[in-house]
Amino acid sequence: MQAKLSTMFQSLQVRNYRLFASGQLIKLVGVWMMFIAQDWLVLELSDNSATALGVVTALQFTPVLLLTLLSGRLADRYDKRVLLFVANTFWTVLALGMSMLVLTDLVQLWHVFAFAALLGVANAVETPVRQAFVSELVGVPLLPNALSLNAAVFNSARIVGPAVAGLAIAAFDVGPVFLFTALSSIAPLVNVVRMRTSELHRAALPPRDERDSARVIDGLRYVWRRSDLLLPMVVMSVIGMSLFNFQLTLAALAKTVFNTGAASFGLFSTALACGALVGALSGTGRRGRPSVWLVLGAAVGCASFGTLVGLAPTYWAVVALLVPTGFFMVFFAQAANQRVQLGVDAAFRGRVMALWVLVFLGTNPVGAPLIGWVAEHFGAGASIWIGGLISLATALVALTWQLRRAGARLRFRVLPMPRFYVTSPE
Numbered sequence: 434m435q436a437k438l439s440t441m442f443q444s445l446q447v448r449n450y451r452l453f454a455s456g457q458l459i460k461l462v463g464v465w466m467m468f469i470a471q472d473w474l475v476l477e478l479s480d481n482s483a484t485a486l487g488v489v490t491a492l493q494f495t496p497v498l499l500l501t502l503l504s505g506r507l508a509d510r511y512d513k514r515v516l517l518f519v520a521n522t523f524w525t526v527l528a529l530g531m532s533m534l535v536l537t538d539l540v541q542l543w544h545v546f547a548f549a550a551l552l553g554v555a556n557a558v559e560t561p562v563r564q565a566f567v568s569e570l571v572g573v574p575l576l577p578n579a580l581s582l583n584a585a586v587f588n589s590a591r592i593v594g595p596a597v598a599g600l601a602i603a604a605f606d607v608g609p610v611f612l613f614t615a616l617s618s619i620a621p622l623v624n625v626v627r628m629r630t631s632e633l634h635r636a637a638l639p640p641r642d643e644r645d646s647a648r649v650i651d652g653l654r655y656v657w658r659r660s661d662l663l664l665p666m667v668v669m670s671v672i673g674m675s676l677f678n679f680q681l682t683l684a685a686l687a688k689t690v691f692n693t694g695a696a697s698f699g700l701f702s703t704a705l706a707c708g709a710l711v712g713a714l715s716g717t718g719r720r721g722r723p724s725v726w727l728v729l730g731a732a733v734g735c736a737s738f739g740t741l742v743g744l745a746p747t748y749w750a751v752v753a754l755l756v757p758t759g760f761f762m763v764f765f766a767q768a769a770n771q772r773v774q775l776g777v778d779a780a781f782r783g784r785v786m787a788l789w790v791l792v793f794l795g796t797n798p799v800g801a802p803l804i805g806w807v808a809e810h811f812g813a814g815a816s817i818w819i820g821g822l823i824s825l826a827t828a829l830v831a832l833t834w835q836l837r838r839a840g841a842r843l844r845f846r847v848l849p850m851p852r853f854y855v856t857s858p859e
Contacts, residue, residue, distance in 0.1 A: 441578075444570075444571050444579040444582050449632055449633065450570045452625075453624065456622075458586045458590060463613055463615075463616070464617075466598035466601070469598035469610070469699060469702065470598055471545060472486060472681075472684040474545060478545065483805045483809040486681050486685060487804060490805070492550040495550065496553035496557040498799075501560070502788065504561045504562060508566075508782075508787065509565075509780070509783035513562050513565060514566070514630065517559060517562055519558075520558040521618065522622060524552060524618055527555065528614050531548045564786040568634065568774070568779075568782065569634050570634070571634065573634075577775065580770060580771050581714070582717060585717070591703075592703050592706040594702075595703050596700070601613075652784025655777075655785065660838075661776055662777065664835065665769035666773070666788065668732050668769070669793055672735065672765075674800035675819075675820035675821075678801055678804045679705060685813035686814065690814060691748045691751075701751065704753075705758060706759060707756055707759065708762075709762060711760050712759065712760040716764065722776060723768040723769075723771050728772055729835060731765035731769075732831070733825065734765070735758065737761075737825060738754060739824060740821030740822055742758055742821070743821055744818050766793065770793075841855050842855070
C-alpha cells in the first residue's frame with residue numbers, strides 16, 4: 434500500500450509541482466464555490482430562468498472559443514510562468530470587484546453577465562498556458578502522473594467547493610462566497626513567485642525570429658495530419674458541447690424539477706465530483722500513452738451514465754447515478770488529454786493544448802444556450818438525456834470508424850469477469 438501511494442503521488446516529490454498543485458487546489462475550491470453562488474444568484478435575479486443560466490455559462494466560456502488558440506501561440510513564444518502570473522492577477526482583480534458588487538447589494542443581472550465574460554478572458558489565457566506548463570514542472574517521464582494529479586486536484590475542489598458553498602449560501606447568502614473566491618485566487622500568485630526557475634524542465638526560449646514564426650495555423654495543420662490527435666479532440670468537442678454542461682443542468686434540475694435548496698444542489702455537484710475524483714486517481718499509475726480503445730471506451734461509459742442521469746425519476750437516483758457519471762467523465766477527459774499531450778512534439782505543445790482547451794471548454798458557448806432553452810421548454814431532465822444520447826451516438830460512431838480503420842473487432846467475454854475487448858488483425 435505504501436509503495437502504491439508513493440507511486441500515485443510521485444509528482445508531489447517535485448517542489449515546483451507541489452507549489453503549483455497546492456496553489457491550484459486553494460484557488461479552485463474558491464472557484465467552484467463561486468460557480469455555485471453565481472448560478473444561484475442568476476436564478477434569483479432572473480426569476481428562475483434556465484435560459485439566463487445558459488447565457489451566463491455561454492458568456493463565461495465564449496472567450497475560450499475566441500482567444501484560446503492565440504493563448505497557445507503565446508505559450509509557445511514566451512515564459513509560461515510569467516504568463517500564468519499575469520492571467521491569475523487579472524482573475525484576482527476581477528473577482529474582488531465582483532465580490533464588492535454582491536456584498537453591497539448593487540449587483541444586477543447584467544453585472545453577472547459582464548463579469549462572467551471578463552473572467553472567461555482570464556481563463557482563456559491561463560488554461561492552455563497552465564496545461565502546457567505541467568511538462569516543465571515535472572518533465573516527460575512524470576507527465577502522465579502529474580496530469581492525473583491535476584485532475585484529482587480539480588475534482589477534489591469540485592467535492593469541497595460545492596458542498597461548502599451550499600452550506601455557506603444557506604447560512605450567509607452569496608456575498609461572502611464571492612469574497613472567499615477572490616481571496617483564494619491569491620494563492621497561485623504567491624506560489625508561482627516561489628517557484629525555482631532553475632529546477633524547471635525546459636530548454637531556453639528559441640531566438641526571437643523563431644518565436645515570432647510560431648503561427649496558430651501551423652498548430653491546426655499539425656493536428657489535422659495526426660488522426661491519433663484529431664479523433665479524441667472531435668469526440669471531446671461533441672461530448673463537451675452536449676453533455677458537459679452539468680454546471681447549468683444540475684442547477685436547473687435541483688431547483689425546477691426537485692424544488693430543492695442550495696445545499697441540496699451542492700450535493701448533486703459533490704456526488705458528481707466524488708466519482709470524478711476516483712476517476713482521476715485511477716489514472717495516476719499510468720506511465721505510458723493511453724490507447725485509443727481506452728479513450729473511446731471511457732467515452733461510451735460517460736455518455737451512457739449521463740443519459741441515465743437525465744432519465745432518473747427521483748432525487749436520490751440522480752445522486753447515485755452522478756457518481757459513476759463523474760468517474761467516466763473524468764476518466765475519459767483525462768485519458769484523452771494524456772493521449773494528446775504524450776503524442777505531441779514539444780515545439781507544438783502550447784498550440785495543440787490550446788486547441789484541446791478549445792474543444793474541451795470552448796464548445797460550451799455553443800451548447801449552453803441551447804441546453805438552457807431545452808431545459809426551460811422541455812425540462813432539465815430532457816436537456817441531460819438528449820445530450821447524453823448525442824454523446825453516445827458520437828462515441829459509437831468514432832469507435833466503429835476506429836475499428837474499421839485498424840481492421841480490429843470488438844469482442845465480449847463473460848469469464849472470469851464480463852468485459853469488452855478488442856482483437857487486432859492477424
